[in-house]
Amino acid sequence: MTIGIDLLSFSTSRYFFSLKSLANYRNVEYAKYYSGIGQMKMSVFPPNEDIVTLAIAASKRILTKVDDISSIDMLIFATESSFDLSKSAGIYVHHFLDLKPDCRVFDVKQACYSLTAAIQLAKNYVSAYPESKVLIIGSDIVKYSEESSGEPTQGGAAVAAIISKNPRLMSLEPYSSVYTRDIMDFWRPIYKNDALFDGKLSAQNYLESLKITFEKYLQKSGLKKEDVNYFCFHCPFCKMVKKAARLLSINNVDDTIIYNSIIGNSCSASLYISLISLLDNCPSDLTGKRVGMFSYGSGSVAEFFSGRIAENYRNVLFTEKHQNQLSSRSEISFKEYEAFRMDLPVNCCYENAGHVFLKTIEDDKRIYEILKNQL
Ligand code: HMG
Numbered sequence: 001m002t003i004g005i006d007l008l009s010f011s012t013s014r015y016f017f018s019l020k021s022l023a024n025y026r027n028v029e030y031a032k033y034y035s036g037i038g039q040m041k042m043s044v045f046p047p048n049e050d051i052v053t054l055a056i057a058a059s060k061r062i063l064t065k066v067d068d069i070s071s072i073d074m075l076i077f078a079t080e081s082s083f084d085l086s087k088s089a090g091i092y093v094h095h096f097l098d099l100k101p102d103c104r105v106f107d108v109k110q111a112c113y114s115l116t117a118a119i120q121l122a123k124n125y126v127s128a129y130p131e132s133k134v135l136i137i138g139s140d141i142v143k144y145s146e147e148s149s150g151e152p153t154q155g156g157a158a159v160a161a162i163i164s165k166n167p168r169l170m171s172l173e174p175y176s177s178v179y180t181r182d183i184m185d186f187w188r189p190i191y192k193n194d195a196l197f198d199g200k201l202s203a204q205n206y207l208e209s210l211k212i213t214f215e216k217y218l219q220k221s222g223l224k225k226e227d228v229n230y231f232c233f234h235c236p237f238c239k240m241v242k243k244a245a246r247l248l249s250i251n252n253v254d255d256t257i258i259y260n261s262i263i264g265n266s267c268s269a270s271l272y273i274s275l276i277s278l279l280d281n282c283p284s285d286l287t288g289k290r291v292g293m294f295s296y297g298s299g300s301v302a303e304f305f306s307g308r309i310a311e312n313y314r315n316v317l318f319t320e321k322h323q324n325q326l327s328s329r330s331e332i333s334f335k336e337y338e339a340f341r342m343d344l345p346v347n348c349c350y351e352n353a354g355h356v357f358l359k360t361i362e363d364d365k366r367i368y369e370i371l372k373n374q375l
Contacts, residue, residue, distance in 0.1 A: 003126045004167035004307055005119075006133070007065055009318045010273050011057035012157035012263050013043040016329045017337045019152055025334050026147060033152045038238030038257070042155045042264035044332060047343040048357045051081050051139040052092045052368065054158035056356045059097055059137060061318060062160050070100050071133045072162075074125060077107045078114035078138040078268045081156075083366070085190065092368060093137065096356050111186065112234055113297025114138065115159065115268040116305075122163035123172055134163045138268030143341065145194040153237040155264015159272040168316045169279070169309070170291065175223070176305035177216035179209050186298030202298055203240065209302035210244055210294055217292075217304040225250075228292040228306065230282075232274040235260040241274070244294065255281045262326060271295050279309075280319040287311050 018041055023030040033039055055077065063069060077090030090105040108114045108121075115138030122134035139158035144150030185202035188195045210233070218225065231253060233244040238257040245253045256274040258281050260266075266273060271293060279286065286309040296302045332340065352371075359369040 001130060001165050002167065002171035003123050003165055004171035005169045006162040006164040006167040007062040007316055008161045008169055008272065008276055009058050009061045010157050010159045010269060010276055010322065011054050013045050013049060014329055015044050015046065015332050016041040017044045017332055021334055022152055036239065037152055038242065039152055039261055039264060041262040043157060044337060044340045045141055045156060046340055050358055051079050051141060052089050053356050053358060055093050055137045055139040055160065056096045058158040058160035059093060059135060061321060062162055063097060065316060066162060071131065072099055072135050073103050073132050074134040075099065075103060075105045076118040076122060076134065076136045078118045079107060079140055080109055080111050080114065080267055081140045082107065110301050111297030111299050112267040112270060113295050113301045115272060116295035116303050119163060126163055126165055130165045136161050136163060138272060140267035140269060142265045142267055143194050149199050150197055153265050155266050157263050157266035157269045157273060159269040167310060169313050170307040171310065173306045173308065175217055175221035176303055177213045177220055178303045179212045180301045183300050185300060205300055206240065206296050207243060207247055209296055209300060210247060213302050213304035214248060227290060229289040230278060230291045232256050232271060232278060232291060233294045234271045234296040235274050236265045276322065279317055280322055286313065
């Protein structure tokens with residue numbers, strides 16, 4: 001029996017802010033953002049979108065290809081953008097997806113690494129209960145303070161995946177190596193909206209963690225570097241992926257960063273958006289290919305693991321939906337960008353009726369609603 005990713009999709013905002021405009025307002029050469037950092041656009045979020053609404057949108061899409069949703073008996077929500085220290089964000093998602101009541105729901109956190117932790121937990125769960133499916137979600141909205149060096153790397157998205165036996169997309173291999181190190185490279189105290197970071201230290205620790213985990217992965221698996229056909233790296237910004245590829249002396253990463261370069265950093269979701277980008281955009285047939293996955297979460301925990309792409313994987317991709325969502329986003333002005341950052345009320349529209357949005361916050365309770373008619 002193989003276990004792995006059966007279905008995988010992402011959802012992001014209906015709005016983007018162009019880094020050309022940001023460069024203009026920040027008096028920075030656009031070349032620094034475009035080639036120095038590798039980013040072109042960032043997804044930005046109006047006040048009625050949050051990690052829950054993004055998660056519901058991504059999950060609803062994959063559920064269209066699940067025959068029996070009553071087989072989902074666990075939902076793991078990975079995030080570092082939580083708005084509640086007690087209630088799990090996953091419970092709102094459970095409600096709007098109409099999952100059965102005897103489905104275990106909880107959140108996990110460890111910076112950008114958390115969705116990988118969720119996948120490994122889910123994999124072990126399915127190996128114990130092979131008839132079960134686990135819905136895992138990584139959803140994050142990344143904000144840095146204005147004019148900080150992190151500002152051009154902001155972004156956000158949710159990824160949803162089903163982990164099951166005999167997966168239609170990618171089976172997970174038993175090899176993996178983990179490296180944990182206590183370091184202050186990126187953190188967000190609970191009283192702050194914007195993340196704090198030491199940019200240079202974070203990049204250095206990312207690369208050291210990659211070197212350590214990859215060497216250990218090869219040692220444990222007995223594989224050679226050439227046995228790994230494709231690589232996906234956690235993508236806080238695309239230049240970081242290029243640096244990771246340079247460190248391992250590999251060069252075929254361009255297909256993995258197409259989506260991240262116009263979404264920005266989506267933390268827990270980012271590595272899996274790289275995988276989706278590869279699957280959607282690589283013209284070669286990936287059947288049977290081994291994909292090496294490097295997950296990094298500041299603070300820090302890193303893991304290198306791998307999977308093999310299933311036969312007929314193209315039948316379960318959502319390529320057109322991803323491409324349409326990204327190409328139909330509306331560009332916002334600098335003034336709107338500032339309003340979005342401060343969560344000021346704005347006129348927003350959604351593509352589809354059926355979209356779940358945050359209607360209001362009353363007595364500190366978040367109230368979500370399904371959009372009845374297209375606006
Ligand atoms: P900075 O101070 O703007 O960087 O911060 P810089 O001045 O070193 O410039 C960046 C690059 O642009 C350099 O190239 C420059 O040469 C180039 P490099 O040396 O890197 O190859 N450059 C230009 N290129 C063309 N034309 C120009 C030009 N000017 C300069 N005119 C930094 C950059 C990434 C450090 C900053 O954005 C930052 O601190 N970001 C936030 C932290 C981060 O993303 N760290 C990544 C690793 S940690 C991680 O991945 C975890 C994370 O996702 C969080 C989590 O786990 O939850 C962040």
